[in-house]
Amino acid sequence: MLEQVTLLCGALTGLALLLNLWRLLKGPTLHDRILALDTMYINAIALILLLGTHMGSPLYFEGALLIAMLGFISTVTVAKYLLRGDIIE
């Protein structure tokens, strides 16, 4: 049962990624696109964790941790650039 549930959860997360992609392409302002990217990396972390559960391997958690850190840094950097016109003053 757990394998089917894992595949179903992967399908739901993929649907969520498609919705984020729609907002990323459509989004009226630049802020919407940044927010859609931010949500996309969180959903990608969930997809990688589901893949690790499905494969039964603990090696995927490092990749998830890396995506979490770099996604946060990139979002904060773009927001800072929008606010000040410069990243490091």
Next chain:
Amino acid sequence: MTLGTEILISAILLLGAGMLLVGSIGLARLPDFYTRLHAPTKATTLGIACIVLASMLDSWINHDLVSVKEPVITLFLLITAPVTAYMLSKAALHYRVRPVKRTQNQHLINTARNQQPPKATDMTE
């Protein structure tokens, strides 16, 4: 692995994936930027927490592995999601992104936008 733990892990996984889907539907459907900001920052945090908890339980029960990386991911996302939301809303505030018309207390937007940083002399005293 007994049936009880399998049902428990499946329920937590389904709750997490459902939360992620609800957050993304909110991101795609809500009317303006500030409401769209509210949807994923809460729902995706809870969804990631549930999925991480389920995968931790799975690797603990099925493979006898206990690692500290999964709580670190959850803790990191719990700390950084409000910071991201704050910086994005601050950027949208200064770019004068319009809220929907029925948002209450719209005059407070100007108050927040015109706020000045404290003077340097006040910091030293």
